[in-house]
Amino acid sequence: MAFFFAQFLTGLANAAALFLVASGLSLIFGVTRIVNFAHGSFYMLGAFIGVVLMDLLPGHVGFWGAILLTGLAVGLIGALVEMVVLRPIYRAPELFQLVATFGVILVIQDLALMIWGAEDRLGPRAPGLRGVWRIFGEPVPKYDIVLIAITPVILFALWYLIARTRLGVLVRAATQDREMVGALGVNQAWLFTGVFALGSALAGLGGALQLPKGGADLLMDFNIIGAVFVVVVIGGMGSLPGAFIASVLISVLNVFGVTYLPQSTLVLMYVVMAVVLIVRPYGLLGREEVAGEHGQVGAPETPIRPYGPKGMALVAVLLALLALLPVFAEPFVLTLVVDMVVFALFAASLHFILGSGGLVSFGHAAFFGGGAYAAALLVYHTGTPMELAFLFAPLAAGLLALGIGWFCIRLTGVYFAMLTLAFSQLVWSLAFQWRSVTRGDDGLVNIWPAEWLSGDITYYYFALAFGIGGILVLRHVIHAPFGYALRAGRDSPRQAEATGIDVKRVQFAAFALAGAMAGLAGGIFVFSKGSVFPTELEIAKSFDALIVVFLGGVKTLAGGVVGAGFMTVVEDWLVRLEYWRLLLGLVIIAVVILMPEGIVGTLRTLWRRIRHSDEEAV
């Protein structure tokens, strides 16, 4: 019994930092609707700044003073980021801002490396709180007890701020209806900045508070972000008490998981999240999202039309050029184009459900990697001929999408996104831990194409045929009646239902098709690289696709493809430089600010404007 209690205390102490970071994210989302991926970076900044300040300020006052100052400093950085990066793009399509926050992550990573160097920093101990107290005979670190005592205080302070102050009233009002708050004369811009600063400050506090239990290192931003999102989603996006309950739940479950199921450390929280979302689609204390809430901002979109004859002809000419490329280009260019085609098909398949279906998936890598793994497993274990294994890739990925989609499709918005993420993590952990079949992160190697395809040029044509073919199929489907039904369901589910479209079913089918196409990309990928590893199933892979779709332009036909091409080329150039993450981050932020409709969308608008003024002149 004493042991159980001690475990419970460990869980509660772990919940402290997690709750601080998660409450900040939840606040930011609640008010600004920004899914802030950079939140982990503020946590990391908090840790590094905390270490520096604690070195400068000695003693009890110094330690606790340093933590408060850290919160303040990170809050200011947050305000700066909000004003410079996010403020210009609040009117962009929904979730577009997450691309900008991704750029912020890259910039902060490189800056932190420049300022603090690569080596891990051990966190200073809290003065007078080294060692343990014995509770029922079990040792419990003193600092854990302090953390357990602090957390409710912070929860109470936040609750007071939100429930009892004027600022809190405004924040709650903005959470419910920000347009209305703006209409009533509240300066939204400063409200948003304030909330973003507060949320960042909380993340910074969390980073500083955990120092006596750990330290500061350059990987901690990515290492915490998954857990933080899980907590916010389980609690219900925007709900502070929810975030508190969820952080305690997750932390305590983790502690018991470590003891009774030591292998479960990778997936436990994602399993919990999946279960919670399936039972309660809006988290424990979240409220149902009002339809259209994050939806259309700005002018209603003109429906996408197929290209006219001129456009078709040009596409054909350029495809022919691509086909002739091997005649004059060196081998490496072919490799690069194959990579580009793979990524373009992967992005196009995500763009298909995201743009035309309005379904934002955070777990699309499950199908890309799933397809790659399906083919590789067949080759590796049964020696299946490459041609057959290749065909199996889209098939298996499509089936996987049917399975995952069955659970996810009933959810909407961010909750849909998070459930897809949870499932993709499950698939990842399966590949990672089922070592007897998948070889874990040793991966499956020596998965090369069949003899007749193994030449650089032959495989180039093979990849081109299937990659471009897949993209054209997706394009065709968008303009087929099925595509129109899908778009109707996105724009107005009710009217679509009324005209006899089974919206969920159409979305389900689209999800499966997108999965199969991602799997096809995975198939081309695995035989071009000769190996596959669980990295292809990671969250980062899903986000790669997400980012290029947004960069290219969600509301356009070629957004995913153009974004993928742009990103492949820019990355290929930039990674040759020392501070490529900083530069890539700045490029992403610049594109986001200058082209809020995405690359294709903004070019299209420009083109129309030019043509329009020409007509006037005539």
Added chain:
Amino acid sequence: MNLMRRTVLATAAALALTPATAFAQETIKVGEINHYKRLAAFAEPYRKGIELALSEINADGGVLGKDLEFIFRDDQGDPAEAVKIAEELMTRDGAVMFTGSILSNVGLALSSFANEKKYLYLASEPLADTLVWKSGNPYTFRLRVSTWVQAAMLAEEAAKTDAIKYATIAPNYAYGTDAVEAFKTNLKMLKPEVEFVAEQWPALFKIDAGAEVQAIERAKPDAIYNVTFGTDLAKFVRQGTDRGLFDGRPVYGLLTGEPEYLEPLEDEAPEGWFVTGFPWYGFEDGTPGKTFVDAYEAFTGETPKIGSLVGYMTAQSIAAAITKAGATDTEALRMAFEGLEVENTPIGTLHYREIDNQSTLGAWTGTTAVEDGKGVMVDWTYNDPAPYMPSDEEILEMRPAD
């Protein structure tokens, strides 16, 4: 219209990326692929080790009358990206061979690529033993000491005590599982009565140290085998020390004594653990090890890490192989690496085994202590790997026919 623009972009990019490669070959180039950003703390000392060796080699006239040059490329820790870069190094940059990678999965992807494209790869730092054994191939050689050998050294020491019940803690990925498996197998061989009462698998760099310590304590082991490293190790040591987990229990730590992991712990470094590591501070004057340490400190102004040593010996090995081959084509280099002897390395003469392409770099073992507020290894020895290797028959059985 938009699709067209995409294609224009792709083609333009492809064309723009076709710079002149026809520069006269004034240097001999070697590709080096690593995770310079993602694992900066490990990759930077490694790179400096290479740069030190290059400055010495080129001051001595280079190889085959030309300067040796490394092309450093960042793969973001992504196996697919690494393979793409390897392709570029081979087909465009004219690198005669390539090396690099710390992460095992990237190493394995590169090794598979090397075998398919008949391009020579020296796996400098990856730890996975499958690189030279189960997935070994003729085009992959490995420098760094194998996990199996280091675990066997610790098991040998562990078998000397009367501890029967062991707990293990290792990061939850292939390296951790391999390291635990190797320790268990070796220890059971030496002492069949041992039992393993707890196996903990924290997620890499996401350890819940308090919970792990409680779980191990609950199993009441006689001794502990640790594979965690980096921030996980720091947290584990802190919680374990605070909660008294290590009191009266021998602890065996794989890699724990490497400066990369021991230094950040400062005065909280664990004391009395038996570990593998790199006690550069204990090298005596006049030894090749000390010469290397002095040169490194003079060259970089920093103290060396184990990565520095590996980087230094990587460049030395490649220079020796090119010199021995007398040519730079892949087949000549591959034949040169078979049974290659590299003289004057910090550990004396280094040898690449013909049977499995593994180098004979050994490992230092010793006991941790805190001196002047810093964690160090004391009573250390350098151990040759040969006695700890699996037998030749076992290796031949594991290794696919070349």
